[in-house]
Amino acid sequence: MKQTRSSIQESQSIMASFTFTHAAVLLVVAVVTCYWNSLYCGFVFDDMSAIKDNRDLHPSTPLYNLFLNDFWGTPMHMEKSHKSYRPLCVLTFRLNYLLHELEPMGYHLVNVCLHAAVCVAYMSVCCMFASLGTSFLAALLFAVHPIHTEAVTGVVGRAELLSSIFFLTAFRCYTCCCKSVKPAGG
Numbered sequence: 001m002k003q004t005r006s007s008i009q010e011s012q013s014i015m016a017s018f019t020f021t022h023a024a025v026l027l028v029v030a031v032v033t034c035y036w037n038s039l040y041c042g043f044v045f046d047d048m049s050a051i052k053d054n055r056d057l058h059p060s061t062p063l064y065n066l067f068l069n070d071f072w073g074t075p076m077h078m079e080k081s082h083k084s085y086r087p088l089c090v091l092t093f094r095l096n097y098l099l100h101e102l103e104p105m106g107y108h109l110v111n112v113c114l115h116a117a118v119c120v121a122y123m124s125v126c127c128m129f130a131s132l133g134t135s136f137l138a139a140l141l142f143a144v145h146p147i148h149t150e151a152v153t154g155v156v157g158r159a160e161l162l163s164s165i166f167f168l169t170a171f172r173c174y175t176c177c178c179k180s181v182k183p184a185g186g
Contacts, residue, residue: 020127023136024120030143031116038153039108047155051107056090057097066090071159089159107155114161115152119143121168128175 043051054073055061069075071084092110100106119139126135142148151157 027119028116035112057094118164
């Protein structure tokens with residue numbers, strides 16, 4: 001019986017010293033472990049059109065073209081344009097191109113890092129409504145769930161990763177601001 005109490009106290013002590021930073025590092029390790037093999041993949045499916053065939057990624061193309069063309073590099077005013085407008089995502093592809101040209105590993109590495117950032121942001125949002133332990137478990141499940149495979153391993157999935165980061169960050173900022181504003185007359 002005494003051992004049980006001491007082991008409970010020991011586990012409580014460990015949980016008390018478990019910080020957000022510890023949880024974030026563990027999440028990053030989980031993401032890297034799950035998606036490490038994707039670093040060695042090539043470009044697949046839509047990656048070909050978005051990366052290899054997209055002239056907006058080339059340094060010779062004026063930067064403002066990113067804001068005039070669709071995701072695939074086709075001018076928005078043209079009838080054959082897909083009309084999918086994601087200039088920030090294309091800008092990240094362009095930065096990848098400047099660093100790695102058409103070497104897929106760099107593009108995949110950025111996606112894995114972005115997924116890790118999404119998971120940490122998700123845990124941060126969860127911490128607003130639940131304990132750190134519960135939030136960590138929810139974020140860990142989110143991090144390793146196979147439904148994210150397409151968004152993380154396919155380079156064009158970066159658009160979803162970026163939108164997730166921006167949504168979670170905006171939601172966190174909004175809820176923090178709402179908590180700090182006192183209602184009128186109250």
